Amino acid sequence: MSSTRRVSYEVQVGVIVAAGMAYVVGLGWAMANLSYDLWGALVAVPLIALVMVPLVARIFRSDRTIARVAYAGLALKLGGTIARYWVAFDAYGGAADSQDYHDRGRLLAAQIRDGSVGPWTIVPHGTGTDFIRNLTGSIYTVVGSSKLAGFLWFAALGYLGTLLCIKAATLFGRTFDGHRYAILCVISPTLVFWPSSIGKESWMMLCLGLTVFGAARLFTSGRIIRPLLWVAAGVAGAAFVRPHIAFIWVGAGVVGVLWSAIGSLAARSQGRAPAVFATVVGIGGLFVVGNAALRFLPSGTGDDSLADRITTAFDETLRRTSGGGSEFSPPGISSPLNYPGAILRTITRPLLFEANSISTLLPALETTALILLALVSIRRLARLPGLLRRSPFVVMHFLIIIVTALAYTTFSNLAILVRQRSLLMPSLLLLLAVQPRPQQRFGQPAAAPAAAASGTPTASPGRAR
Numbered sequence: 001m002s003s004t005r006r007v008s009y010e011v012q013v014g015v016i017v018a019a020g021m022a023y024v025v026g027l028g029w030a031m032a033n034l035s036y037d038l039w040g041a042l043v044a045v046p047l048i049a050l051v052m053v054p055l056v057a058r059i060f061r062s063d064r065t066i067a068r069v070a071y072a073g074l075a076l077k078l079g080g081t082i083a084r085y086w087v088a089f090d091a092y093g094g095a096a097d098s099q100d101y102h103d104r105g106r107l108l109a110a111q112i113r114d115g116s117v118g119p120w121t122i123v124p125h126g127t128g129t130d131f132i133r134n135l136t137g138s139i140y141t142v143v144g145s146s147k148l149a150g151f152l153w154f155a156a157l158g159y160l161g162t163l164l165c166i167k168a169a170t171l172f173g174r175t176f177d178g179h180r181y182a183i184l185c186v187i188s189p190t191l192v193f194w195p196s197s198i199g200k201e202s203w204m205m206l207c208l209g210l211t212v213f214g215a216a217r218l219f220t221s222g223r224i225i226r227p228l229l230w231v232a233a234g235v236a237g238a239a240f241v242r243p244h245i246a247f248i249w250v251g252a253g254v255v256g257v258l259w260s261a262i263g264s265l266a267a268r269s270q271g272r273a274p275a276v277f278a279t280v281v282g283i284g285g286l287f288v289v290g291n292a293a294l295r296f297l298p299s300g301t302g303d304d305s306l307a308d309r310i311t312t313a314f315d316e317t318l319r320r321t322s323g324g325g326s327e328f329s330p331p332g333i334s335s336p337l338n339y340p341g342a343i344l345r346t347i348t349r350p351l352l353f354e355a356n357s358i359s360t361l362l363p364a365l366e367t368t369a370l371i372l373l374a375l376v377s378i379r380r381l382a383r384l385p386g387l388l389r390r391s392p393f394v395v396m397h398f399l400i401i402i403v404t405a406l407a408y409t410t411f412s413n414l415a416i417l418v419r420q421r422s423l424l425m426p427s428l429l430l431l432l433a434v435q436p437r438p439q440q441r442f443g444q445p446a447a448a449p450a451a452a453a454s455g456t457p458t459a460s461p462g463r464a465r
Contacts (some may be wrong), residue, residue, distance in 0.1 A: 008289035015288070033445075040146020045078070047143070048156050055160065059167050066170065066182045070163055073186035081155040085148055088197060097129075097197040098151070105136025106145040113141065124240075131240045132200055150198045158195030158202035161209030162186075165426040168209075168216035168393075174435065175391060181433035185426060189366050194422040195409070200241050201422055208423055209243075210234030211249050212397075219393050245423065248403050256395030259388075328354070330410045342409040342436060348426070350414060363418045370428070379436040387434065397427040 023042075030039035052074055060067035088096040111117045124135040139153055162185050170178035185191055195205040214230025221227060230255070238246035328349075331342040348367055355364040374381065387394040402426055411417040 028044050036145075037147035038093060038142055041152055042389065044143065044152045048098060048152055049074070052156055052159070056163065059163055060170075062447035063178065066166065067181055069179070069182045069186055070166070073159065073162075074175065076192050076197065077155055077159045078152070080189075081151050081196040082148075084193055084196040085151050086157075089147075093187075096197075097200075101132050101136045101198045102145075103138045104133040104148060107146050108134060108137025109140035112137065127240055127243075131277065132198075132203065133205065136198055146180075147198075147401040151196065154202040155196040155199050158191075158205040161195070161206035162191055162426065164213040165326070165430075166207030168213045169433065171216045171220045172391070172393060174392070175201060175387065176430065177266070177433050177435050184429040184433060188425055189362065189430065190418070190422045190425045194419050201419060202237055203241055204245065205422055207234040207238040207246075208249070208426065209255075210237070212426070215253050215396060216393060219391075245404065245405065246409070248400060252396045252399035252400075252403065253392070255399060256392035259392070259395050268437050327412055328414055330412050333409060339406060339409075343405040346405045346409050346417070347401070347424070349417065360414060363414075370432075373432055380434040383434050383437055384431065394431075397430050401427050401431075 021045075027039065029040055029043050053071070056067055056070045056074070061071060088094070088098050108117075108121070112119070112122055121134075122138050122141055124131055125136050126134050136150060141152065142147065143153060164184045166178070166185055169176045169181045191205075195201040211231050211234030214227045214232075214234060217230060218224065218227035231250075235246045235250055238249065331345050332338065333342050348371065350360050350364045350365045350367060352361075352368055355361040384394070384398075388398060401424055405421075408417060408421060411420070
């Protein structure tokens with residue numbers, strides 16, 4: 001037995017030494033034949049692995065199965081990042097926002113290193129595009145200004161946000177199938193590809209993960225201060241880039257708590273008044289969250305009505321997102337009655353019959369796969385009405401989907417829509433990972449309603465049969 005272990009140990013050492021030698025030789029060849037924008041990634045990959053592998057082990061230390069899925073996701077994310085880089089700088093010829101972020105970030109990093117600007121400049125600041133430029137400069141100051149390496153570091157930030165979303169779901173073992181959700185998030189082409197570049201999507205995905213994880217801890221742990229710090233970090237980070245999205249997240253969480261609390265009261269009450277009040281709160285919450293988001297969108301005058309502001313915001317969004325080779329006609333929105341259909345088309349665009357090129361065929365295939373997955377997950381989706389009455393976490397994600405999709409309804413460029421819709425994917429996949437209601441076997445008593453449909457958290461994620 002000891003000799004077998006010795007041979008196994010020697011084989012492992014040999015593999016490690018051979019891999020190390022191959023890495024050194026490959027790095028030397030790349031430094032001699034490739035630009036720093038490319039060979040810098042060979043330095044970044046092991047550094048990112050040294051950071052991400054221990055993080056994965058710690059985040060999922062209570063569930064090794066999900067940890068293994070997350071490790072596999074790192075490899076998929078690496079492939080998605082390389083594909084994202086190729087599309088941005090080869091297929092599109094560098095006509096991407098990432099090029100601007102890279103150029104400005106490299107300049108800022110050089111200024112910080114030579115002392116042209118104060119050392120406090122390394123702290124990211126500004127809003128919107130300026131924040132991402134400064135964030136890129138801050139990262140480049142520490143790790144170097146290789147373009148592909150920058151993609152990899154931003155992709156790591158986005159992947160960490162996805163991992164935090166998965167961790168949040170595992171805190172609700174009776175409500176969500178954590179293993180199913182982890183697999184869906186890891187293999188989702190949208191999550192593998194879009195939040196994998198120097199840009200806003202990677203940063204916003206990290207902020208979404210922080211916000212969702214903090215909310216889950218707030219709903220399950222009984223603590224307040226530490227979970228709120230997670231939420232505050234996520235919301236503050238998002239507010240620097242897309243403040244209207246940050247307001248949607250906050251509003252969705254607050255409305256979710258109120259709606260679920262009143263819904264639970266209605267379930268215990270014999271009268272209809274609490275149920276009616278819960279419905280009013282839910283509908284009112286949609287308008288409150290939407291109105292808060294619209295405060296950050298353009299309006300004509302300071303005293304516009306809500307309807308005027310919605311119309312103005314939609315018109316301005318249509319103007320900004322029109323043009324390009326993937327332009328389409330968004331659904332018309334003339335009244336709130338058009339909202340459901342417009343939201344549904346925003347979530348399900350493009351379909352297969354709308355694909356006219358490879359770039360539109362790939363997202364169309366993913367959309368079709370999600371629709372088919374929803375059809376075969378009817379038992380899971382059937383639990384949503386009950387969960388919406390009891391689980392603020394489910395309500396929060398549901399509102400994030402509805403209100404964010406409403407904000408995207410007038411996007412007329414498919415590439416922009418699919419890219420920004422990546423922030424909705426964790427919430428959409430979460431609803432498809434709801435635990436199905438256990439089927440009652442013949443001769444067994446029915447399960448207690450509270451155990452069958454509650455959002456009660458557990459210490460570890462359950463598995464669906």
